[in-house]
Amino acid sequence: MKVAILGTRGIPNHYGGFEQCAEYLALGLVKKGFDVIVYNSHNHPYQEKEWNNVKIVHCYDPEDKIGTAGQFIYDLNCILDVRKQQCDVILQLGYTSSSVWGKLMPKNSVVTTNMDGLEWKRTKYSSKVKKFLRWAEKLGVKYSDHLISDSIGIQNYLKDKYQKDSTFIAYGATLFEKPNIEQLKPYGLSPYLYDMLIARLEPENSIETILDGVVLANLQRPFLVVGKHNTKYGAFLKEKYSLQPQIQFVGGIYDIEVLNNLRYYSNLYFHGHTVGGTNPSLLEAMASNSLICANDNPFNRYILEDDAIYFNEATEVKQHLERVVCQEPVYQLKTKNNADKIVNIYDWNIIVDQYAQHLEAVEAKFNRFK
Structure with missing residues (x-):
């Protein structure tokens, strides 16, 4: 199965949580025999086209030049590229700056989206930005074939707000056993x-x-x-x-x-x-x-x-x-x-197994209804 992971600045992780998630998922899925593509910002520190058997596609990302608006351009560039990749499943990590381009997602791929947290609740945002984030969340739900919730609270929210079921898969971690x-x-x-x-x-x-x-x-x-x-x-x-x-x-x-x-x-x-x-x-x-x-x-x-x-x-x-x-x-x-x-x-091994089962299930369902 060919899977593309979108929505992060890239791997190996040099930024934060979703990048860490993409790193562990990509490595774990490759070990299970998946063909995995991860999208990286063009200015990511890692510039090779492959990392530990994970294919890396770099896309232009002007965030460092124009700020937040650059995230929307980067996500658009990733979506335009993934249209050419003939993927079975596209896994989106988040929706904030990508869901506005949801109509452009390839129709021959299943789109499953980890909906992250309730972004519009963040106090740093103005009322206008919060309004946009609510709209972006709505689009994220609309243009996804399947949804993933990383907490029961988010799962309940999506069900109550949009009458949409989602697959609960938590974030992962690895027990630290060798202090230095x-x-x-x-x-x-x-x-x-x-x-x-x-x-x-x-x-x-x-x-x-x-x-x-x-x-x-x-x-x-x-x-x-x-x-x-x-x-x-x-x-x-x-x-x-x-x-x-x-x-x-x-x-x-x-x-x-x-x-x-x-x-x-x-x-x-x-x-x-x-x-x-x-x-x-x-x-x-x-x-x-x-x-x-x-x-x-x-x-x-x-x-x-x-x-x-x-x-x-x-x-x-x-x-x-x-x-x-x-x-x-x-x-x-x-x-x-x-x-x-x-x-x-x-444990990340458990979480990777759950993602693998989810990806296989949504791909099989998609093929049944072709």
Whole structure:
């Protein structure tokens, strides 16, 4: 079966969650005998036409020159190219800047779309942008033959809003089992004597609430903020907390070994995401044996259940920072339970199997009704 993966900046991952998903899926599907194409931005660091037996197609992407509008041009270029590829199934990861071109999808291929989270809920967007995102979501549903939800909450939403069934397939992770304390040295850290968060620095990820709590706690131990900060909001955050030496903005880190070790040796790992489904960074924290302090919302509760501590306000963040020692038995049990979830529910091998079954099922259904 020939499968094309669209909707990411490309592989190997140099950006974020969907790129990581595309990387694991492409590798796993190739091992199962699928013929896989992944679309990459023309300026992706990896410039070869093949990567670990995955075919790479580079398409022109002017996002670095014209901003967000460039994403729409890139997605259009990917769709125009995939029309020539004679694929059995096109797997779209997201819809935000591609669904406006949905009419151009090839009619001889099945289109299945991972609908991601509820993008229009993100607080960074203006009312006009939110209105557009609702329309784009509607088009994403309209021009897809099948839908994938990465959380039960998203699955229920699609059913209620559009009367559309979707296949639930969570995001994946791989249990981290080989910690290396040497990875802490470049950051001047000592095991379990620092706290951290990893996120895109955006308002809906509770960054200010968490950092306000760090300020209130007024502890001397470092607090790492991992995420790209050369943005308008990033500049605001760095200015707001410039007099707090314990808060360290270290930028984006994309080396999974470094990230895993930073998470593994942290005292408290904060997950402030309030929008979306099965968030990649949350599963990776669970896989890294992090003790997680999460924003208290249904998406996070569904995955973590009672195996985390929760916050809504900065005062709660302060209290957790002052009181919680991750190596105490009650907290060690939570991290063990989360690691068991990774092995039994969210392991990438399980997720790849579920995607493979889905792709085979939708392709077979398509052929039956030709």
